[in-house]
Amino acid sequence: MDRLVRRPALSWDAPWPPGQWRWWETVEVVVNGRMMAKLSSLLNNTSPPSTGHSDSSGQPFQLFSERLLHPRCVKESIKDTCPQPQTSQTPNSTMAKTKELSKDTRNKIVDLHQAGKTESATRYQQLGVKKSTVGAIIRKWKTYKTTDNLPRSGAPRKISPRGVKMITRTVSKNPRTTRGDLVNDLQRAGTKVTKATISNTLRRQGLKSCSARRVPLLKPVHVQARLKFAREHLDDPEEDWENVIWSDETKIELFGKNSTCRVWRRNNAELYPKNTIPTVKHGGGNIMLWGCFSAKGPGRLIRVKERMNGAMYREILSENFLPSARALKMKRGWVFQHDNDPKHTARATKEWLRKKHFKVLEWPSQSPDLKPIENLWRELKVRVVQRQLTM
Numbered sequence: 001m002d003r004l005v006r007r008p009a010l011s012w013d014a015p016w017p018p019g020q021w022r023w024w025e026t027v028e029v030v031v032n033g034r035m036m037a038k039l040s041s042l043l044n045n046t047s048p049p050s051t052g053h054s055d056s057s058g059q060p061f062q063l064f065s066e067r068l069l070h071p072r073c074v075k076e077s078i079k080d081t082c083p084q085p086q087t088s089q090t091p092n093s094t095m096a097k098t099k100e101l102s103k104d105t106r107n108k109i110v111d112l113h114q115a116g117k118t119e120s121a122t123r124y125q126q127l128g129v130k131k132s133t134v135g136a137i138i139r140k141w142k143t144y145k146t147t148d149n150l151p152r153s154g155a156p157r158k159i160s161p162r163g164v165k166m167i168t169r170t171v172s173k174n175p176r177t178t179r180g181d182l183v184n185d186l187q188r189a190g191t192k193v194t195k196a197t198i199s200n201t202l203r204r205q206g207l208k209s210c211s212a213r214r215v216p217l218l219k220p221v222h223v224q225a226r227l228k229f230a231r232e233h234l235d236d237p238e239e240d241w242e243n244v245i246w247s248d249e250t251k252i253e254l255f256g257k258n259s260t261c262r263v264w265r266r267n268n269a270e271l272y273p274k275n276t277i278p279t280v281k282h283g284g285g286n287i288m289l290w291g292c293f294s295a296k297g298p299g300r301l302i303r304v305k306e307r308m309n310g311a312m313y314r315e316i317l318s319e320n321f322l323p324s325a326r327a328l329k330m331k332r333g334w335v336f337q338h339d340n341d342p343k344h345t346a347r348a349t350k351e352w353l354r355k356k357h358f359k360v361l362e363w364p365s366q367s368p369d370l371k372p373i374e375n376l377w378r379e380l381k382v383r384v385v386q387r388q389l390t391m
Helices: 071-081 103-114 122-126 131-144 161-173 179-188 195-204 220-232 238-242 310-328 347-355 373-390
Strands: 003-011 022-031 034-044 244-253 286-294 297-304 335-337
Touching: 103 131, 161 179, 161 195, 179 195, 238 244, 244 297, 244 310, 244 373, 286 310, 286 373, 297 310, 310 347
Parallel strands: 244 335
Antiparallel strands: 003 022, 022 034, 244 286, 286 297
């Protein structure tokens, strides 16, 4: 045994009543420079003495004032003012990762340095930054004229800059190029990569794989009609659009997929009822609906049980559209909108609308994306799918 070290110490034990102190005398057994054991004995259980005490080396240390009797303050103060017992670190012990300083703190350190403050100045201590950290930040600023994080080294890119330009140019010309095609192109050029590497590389270039949107097939005459419609109504005030009643028909699948549905499941559980979507053969399990709405709210929603023709359409307008317009309390001069379906543009339908003094909004063909009622149908179909999943 080399020596025995007697060391008095203060400690706080949470189960003890608040405001009481525990005065310990600690004896450390040191063999060949290593602490092999530590023996402690409780001397008293009183409030802290008002006079100073000395540690094993004879150096006095300051006890705590009365304002620091809160357990949280005591715990933090003991670390700073009382001598702590030495602890041995095992080879497997690791240091906790320090938090990176914010950019504002780094800029304040540089400002203090430019103001002539040394690295040991009190102003740096007020920021809660170590002297070594201050020196590192100042050296970095002197060398690179910045406090920002510099690019860090890592594994070299599998695809060279020239290869990145090649695959970017390929997908720009043909967005439907698959990742497998790009892997084969690079392999023929002497670079072997995976599909995941292709995705990561294109994502860094601002490109990501998405589902292609389904849009109406537009011919040149359709494009010109849509452009004419947009120019004619470009400056229409919002009040005019609030005075329009929008109408349309739609088909809802009761057994099918109205929207993308993804499930979380385990392997070999794809056929569990909760992981499947029921379907019906020969197009069954769907209903046809007609509806209308305006900025003031929805109108009537009617189920079409048979194949709709011009006569049935006029009957729906007579029995359901006119009551909807009255219930919505539309302003004088309201406008009716429907698309260019053959039963809508039939001569008998146009004559019926003229006799009823309907003001019909002229509508360009192949333009379902311009109708706000399509958003209403979308919401209805999503609600139907959600209801199926909870049944």
